[in-house]
Amino acid sequence: MPGLRKGETVRETTSSAIEARQWGNRVVLAGIIAIVAILAMAAAILFLNLPDANAFNARVERLFVENDTLTGQAEVKLLEILAQSGTAFSETLDSYRFVIFVLLVFATALLIAAVAFLVMLVALNRRMSLIERQGIEVNTLMIARDQKTVLLNNFEFKLTDAAIETLAVLAEARMDDEVLSGAEIEAVISGRSAEQCDEAAGATRIKRLRDSLGNQMISELLVKNVARKGYMLAIDKAVIRMV
Amino acid sequence: MKHGLSLLLVGLLAASPAGAACYADYKAKRDDPLRLHYGVAELRGACTTENAANELLPRLAADDWQLLNILGVFEDAGLEERRDSAGDYFLRY
Numbered sequence: 001m002p003g004l005r006k007g008e009t010v011r012e013t014t015s016s017a018i019e020a021r022q023w024g025n026r027v028v029l030a031g032i033i034a035i036v037a038i039l040a041m042a043a044a045i046l047f048l049n050l051p052d053a054n055a056f057n058a059r060v061e062r063l064f065v066e067n068d069t070l071t072g073q074a075e076v077k078l079l080e081i082l083a084q085s086g087t088a089f090s091e092t093l094d095s096y097r098f099v100i101f102v103l104l105v106f107a108t109a110l111l112i113a114a115v116a117f118l119v120m121l122v123a124l125n126r127r128m129s130l131i132e133r134q135g136i137e138v139n140t141l142m143i144a145r146d147q148k149t150v151l152l153n154n155f156e157f158k159l160t161d162a163a164i165e166t167l168a169v170l171a172e173a174r175m176d177d178e179v180l181s182g183a184e185i186e187a188v189i190s191g192r193s194a195e196q197c198d199e200a201a202g203a204t205r206i207k208r209l210r211d212s213l214g215n216q217m218i219s220e221l222l223v224k225n226v227a228r229k230g231y232m233l234a235i236d237k238a239v240i241r242m243v
Numbered sequence: 244m245k246h247g248l249s250l251l252l253v254g255l256l257a258a259s260p261a262g263a264a265c266y267a268d269y270k271a272k273r274d275d276p277l278r279l280h281y282g283v284a285e286l287r288g289a290c291t292t293e294n295a296a297n298e299l300l301p302r303l304a305a306d307d308w309q310l311l312n313i314l315g316v317f318e319d320a321g322l323e324e325r326r327d328s329a330g331d332y333f334l335r336y
Contacts, residue, residue, distance in 0.1 A: 064272070
């Protein structure tokens with residue numbers, strides 16, 4: 001189990017962040033579509049089931065036709081009045097219909113907000129557990145070359161010229177999504193071509209940088225070694241700031 | 244025209260053996276707003292409810308009334324007792 005764990009966490013941190021976001025987006029979309037569909041269906045059913053203005057007239061007309069004795073002038077007049085009062089009531093039904101419509105719109109908006117917040121909560125929880133597992137999350141990495149300092153999550157570290165140079169090179173490479181080998185690092189700093197540079201020289205620069213930042217933790221969190229490829233900063237490129 | 248005349252003639256011939264005029268009482272409506280009326284009308288053709296419906300439908304429709312049903316057909320004898328109920332629509336159409 002402990003042997004497995006390291007590989008597992010690496011795999012999870014690289015893929016689950018993206019997967020979780022995609023999954024979350026899909027859930028939000030599906031949820032919102034479901035809400036809109038359900039409420040649209042409810043609205044349709046409600047509106048179809050509300051009696052229309054002619055329902056009263058139709059009822060009165062049937063009454064008139066079915067009763068052969070309803071022929072007197074006064075009786076017919078009374079039926080007409082009945083139908084008219086029914087029609088007047090159906091006008092109030094129209095206002096009910098509008099109220100129902102407004103309430104449905106409100107309900108839709110609230111439910112959409114609720115789904116969005118729920119998904120946000122889930123995403124935040126995942127992020128929190130990720131942070132808890134990782135120990136330290138690099139939120140900002142600010143490299144101030146002229147002051148020879150690096151700000152890691154607002155922790156300020158003083159570095160030597162050589163170390164700050166190495167870190168800057170790694171940061172630039174990270175922003176371009178590149179992995180640099182030791183020779184390439186040395187080449188960028190010294191200005192020679194990579195073929196002329198020694199892999200060991202770059203490795204030494206990396207070692208010195210890690211030493212001055214606090215070796216093991218930094219090599220896991222910040223300056224990562226990718227087997228057979230080289231070195232890269234293991235942080236989100238969006239957090240890098242160069243001054 | 245000739246056809247119409249001959250029809251009228253046939254109608255008169257058909258009605259005359261009975262010796263009396265034929266009437267029908269009916270119910271009709273108008274929509275928006277709903278208006279209803281009970282009326283009595285004279286028939287020119289055969290003295291049956293079917294014929295009454297056929298005859299009255301166009302006559303009422305000309306004045307925007309919609310025939311609902313025919314209650315029955317009767318002769319002179321039944322006329323007076325329906326005068327009050329029909330009111331304005333007594334023999335109007």
